Amino acid sequence: MAEIIGSKKLKVASLFCGCGGMDLGIQGNFSFLGKHFDALPFEVVYAADNDKYATTIYNSNFIHKCELKDVRDIIPSQVPDHDILLGGFPCQSFSISAQNPPRLGYKDDRGKLFFEMVNVLKEKQPRFFIGENVKGLLSANKGKAFPMIVKEFEKAGYYIHHKLLNASEYGVPQKRERVFIVGFREFDDYFNFRFPNPQTLNGSKIKLKQVIDKKANKDDKWFFSQKAVDGMLRVREKMNKGRVQDLNQPCNTISSHLAKVSLNGTDPVLMIDERYRRFTPREAASIQSFPESFKLDMVSENRQYRAIGNAVPPVLMWHVAHALTKNLTLE
Numbered sequence: 001m002a003e004i005i006g007s008k009k010l011k012v013a014s015l016f017c018g019c020g021g022m023d024l025g026i027q028g029n030f031s032f033l034g035k036h037f038d039a040l041p042f043e044v045v046y047a048a049d050n051d052k053y054a055t056t057i058y059n060s061n062f063i064h065k066c067e068l069k070d071v072r073d074i075i076p077s078q079v080p081d082h083d084i085l086l087g088g089f090p091c092q093s094f095s096i097s098a099q100n101p102p103r104l105g106y107k108d109d110r111g112k113l114f115f116e117m118v119n120v121l122k123e124k125q126p127r128f129f130i131g132e133n134v135k136g137l138l139s140a141n142k143g144k145a146f147p148m149i150v151k152e153f154e155k156a157g158y159y160i161h162h163k164l165l166n167a168s169e170y171g172v173p174q175k176r177e178r179v180f181i182v183g184f185r186e187f188d189d190y191f192n193f194r195f196p197n198p199q200t201l202n203g204s205k206i207k208l209k210q211v212i213d214k215k216a217n218k219d220d221k222w223f224f225s226q227k228a229v230d231g232m233l234r235v236r237e238k239m240n241k242g243r244v245q246d247l248n249q250p251c252n253t254i255s256s257h258l259a260k261v262s263l264n265g266t267d268p269v270l271m272i273d274e275r276y277r278r279f280t281p282r283e284a285a286s287i288q289s290f291p292e293s294f295k296l297d298m299v300s301e302n303r304q305y306r307a308i309g310n311a312v313p314p315v316l317m318w319h320v321a322h323a324l325t326k327n328l329t330l331e
Contacts, residue, residue, distance in 0.1 A: 009043040010083035013126070015074070015117055017047040017066050019057040019307040021288065022086050022132065025317025030291045033210060035171070037318045040325060046080045053303035054310070060295045071116040076123035084324075085129040087117040088312050114149060121156040127189065128324065129153075131181040132312050135164060138179060150181070158183035159190035167316045168250035169198035172289045173206040176253045176313060180320055194326070196319040209247035211286035212270070216277070223277040224263055232263035244271045251287050256309035258284055259302040284308045289315035 014023050024030060029039035047066035049055050059065045090113050114131070121129055131153075138146050150160050160183050167176040184190035216222050245251050245268045252268040261267040261278045270277045279287065281296055281304035288311055296304045 009041045010127070011081065012042050012044045012046075012084050012086060013079055013082040013120070013124075014044055014047040014066070014086040015049075015071050015120065016088050016090065016113075017049045017055075017058060017086070018051065018088065018311050019054045020047075020061060020066075021290070021311035021314050022088055022130070022317050023047060023058075023062065024290070024294070025312065025314040026084075026086065026130075026321040028318055028321070030293070030314065032171075032289050032291050032315055033206065037315065040318070040321050041328075042084065042321060045082060048074060051307070053299045054307040056299050057296060057304070057307050060298050071113060074116065074120070076120045079120055079124055082124065083127045085117065085120060085124070085126050086131075087114070087129070088132040089114040089117055115152070118152050118156050121153070121158065121183070125157060125185060127185050129158065129181075129183040130320065130324075131183075132317075133179050133181075135177040135179060138164065146179075153181065153183050156183075158185055159187055160184075161190065161193055161195065163195045165195070165316065165320070167289070167313045168205050169200050170196065170316045170319045171199050171206055172250070172287075172313045172315050173208050173211050174251045174253060174287050174289075174313065175249075176316075178312070178316075182320070182324070189328075192326070194323060196323040199319065205250050207248050208245055208251045208287070211283060212247065213280055213283055216280050216283065217272045222280060223272075223275050224269075228263055229276060235264060243267065243269055244276070245269070254279070254284055254287055254309050256306040258309050259305035281305055281308065289313040 012026055017023055023044050026042045027040060027044060028037050030037055044064055047058065047064070048069045048071060049058070049066060050068065050070040052068050055066050055068045117131065140146065150162065153160055160181060162179060162181045164177055164179050167174050167178070182193065184193065243266060254268060257267055258279060261269060263269065263276060270279070281301050284305060285294060285296060285308050288308055290308070
């Protein structure tokens with residue numbers, strides 16, 4: 001890590017925090033698949049989300065607590081002072097899948113939620129911010145949405161770097177592509193920043209089989225019924241292929257839909273001894289790179305799937321946050 005003076009930590013405010021993937025990643029000090037991710041010089045001092053189940057998971061895993069609050073109800077001036085603002089703003093309006101049939105994109109109310117993040121930036125003027133969204137943001141509204149979003153961030157007073165990152169290239173067992181937008185109030189910070197290079201050595205990536213629970217392979221609870229299989233076979237010619245996952249590759253992207261995973265959809269499933277099975281919530285969390293110690297079972301399994309599927313992979317976030325610390329002097 002580059003030179004960091006003293007032990008001071010930069011303060012972080014987290015909007016749309018969900019169950020805490022971004023927040024865990026930026027603070028560090030966790031382990032995944034036997035690798036320890038060091039503590040980073042960031043401390044979350046404020047977090048908020050409007051999903052009571054995700055916030056229940058969050059508050060069971062962090063010493064600091066997040067507020068159950070709609071971001072639209074946040075008064076920017078009342079957000080605690082912070083050095084970096086996080087926001088994995090809701091992506092329904094920008095999703096590729098949400099454009100067929102066409103959606104209103106950023107004109108949709110949910111698409112405008114990022115403006116709440118912009119409002120906090122205008123009011124509090126933190127040194128940095130990090131935004132995250134789906135790959136579809138780049139092409140939404142025939143490519144018109146993303147430049148508009150970047151322009152709004154620039155009007156708030158920030159220089160912008162952005163890049164599409166694939167989580168599987170950073171030690172996450174999942175082919176999850178997400179756009180990261182990093183903003184800098186100071187030009188020198190902007191000039192010195194580089195997104196992290198891929199971490200996979202010799203092309204090797206974390207394989208799905210490294211996070212599969214073999215005990216679940218023996219539990220009928222996780223397997224699809226014969227009725228579901230028969231229904232799938234009747235329409236298989238109309239289906240998207242590639243649903244069954246290769247255990248020797250990273251998993252396809254998981255989503256909040258895992259609670260209602262279907263053999264007639266594109267959700268990733270497993271084939272175990274010629275039988276189809278879904279992932280357990282813990283496997284889904286591991287596919288997202290949450291540590292084994294991350295607690296989930298204070299909410300229903302359906303709510304666990306939803307919170308985990310919507311999260312930012314902590315390991316990917318750690319690498320982005322670590323890159324931010326390079327050439328960073330804390331005064």
